[in-house]
Amino acid sequence: MNAIAIEIAEKRYRAPAGEAGREIFRGFRLDIGAGEFVALLGESGIGKTTLLNIVAGLDRDYRGTVRFGAAAPRVGYAFQNPRLLPWRTVLQNVALPLPPGAEGQRRARAMLEEVGLGELADAYPERLSLGQQRRVALARAFAIEPDVLLMDEPFVSLDEAGAARLRDLLRRLLAGRPATVLFVTHDRREAVELASRIVVLEGTPVRIVRDLPLALTPAERANAACIDEVRAALGAAAPG
Numbered sequence: 001m002n003a004i005a006i007e008i009a010e011k012r013y014r015a016p017a018g019e020a021g022r023e024i025f026r027g028f029r030l031d032i033g034a035g036e037f038v039a040l041l042g043e044s045g046i047g048k049t050t051l052l053n054i055v056a057g058l059d060r061d062y063r064g065t066v067r068f069g070a071a072a073p074r075v076g077y078a079f080q081n082p083r084l085l086p087w088r089t090v091l092q093n094v095a096l097p098l099p100p101g102a103e104g105q106r107r108a109r110a111m112l113e114e115v116g117l118g119e120l121a122d123a124y125p126e127r128l129s130l131g132q133q134r135r136v137a138l139a140r141a142f143a144i145e146p147d148v149l150l151m152d153e154p155f156v157s158l159d160e161a162g163a164a165r166l167r168d169l170l171r172r173l174l175a176g177r178p179a180t181v182l183f184v185t186h187d188r189r190e191a192v193e194l195a196s197r198i199v200v201l202e203g204t205p206v207r208i209v210r211d212l213p214l215a216l217t218p219a220e221r222a223n224a225a226c227i228d229e230v231r232a233a234l235g236a237a238a239p240g
């Protein structure tokens with residue numbers, strides 16, 4: 001069964017008066033199975049964030065439909081920028097999507113412990129490194145126990161070791177709470193390490209130029225030769 005069925009007949013951004021608008025999607029379709037981890041690759045500015053915003057229901061200015069397999073799916077969204085509220089503590093930021101009250105606080109605290117930031121619960125985001133802020137954003141996205149998790153380059157701008165630690169954390173969190181994931185990245189290696197399917201987008205309007213299932217063992221995902229092989233299979237079309 002599909003967890004998400006996306007059909008975008010048309011999505012365009014309006015332009016200032018007198019200029020032609022830009023058509024991002026026309027006749028676009030993507031079906032995602034329950035439990036899949038789909039990495040979306042594509043050039044900068046092609047429409048990846050637009051696609052996530054449409055799936056999240058944040059952008060309703062398009063013709064088409066997004067259908068979910070579950071009746072009322074819980075959708076978590078980790079943005080490119082961690083988007084923490086600076087006037088709220090780390091704990092309050094994680095508790096934000098949860099129902100108010102003691103149970104929400106308990107769950108938020110447990111999530112913070114799980115991402116290794118229990119000691120920073122009462123700190124404000126400005127005190128945190130970018131890697132720590134991204135951990136908080138992950139904790140917030142997982143706090144609602146999402147059925148669908150949307151992630152927009154969540155580990156960009158970190159050094160390689162920091163990004164690798166967060167990839168490990170994401171894998172651990174997903175092992176405990178499986179979700180269907182739509183993950184935007186510009187990094188093919190990151191896609192190979194994490195995804196069960198890689199979808200490469202190209203052009204204006206956007207079309208799918210590669211759709212590659214990946215049934216790899218953890219050892220194969222970490223193997224340089226194997227990563228090179230998948231990169232080659234993705235061809236020149238994919239960035240990163």
Ligand SMILES: Nc1ncnc2c1ncn2[C@@H]1O[C@H](COP(=O)(O)OP(=O)(O)OP(=O)(O)O)[C@@H](O)[C@H]1O
Pocket residue numbers: 013014024042043044045046047048049050051
């Ligand atoms: N609110 C908006 N109004 C007008 N144009 C927009 C708006 N948001 C995005 N665009 C344009 O639509 C195109 C797609 O943007 P989008 O952010 O979806 O791309 P992206 O693939 O996520 O890019 P990146 O990889 O750089 O994050 C871009 O050309 C962008 O300038």
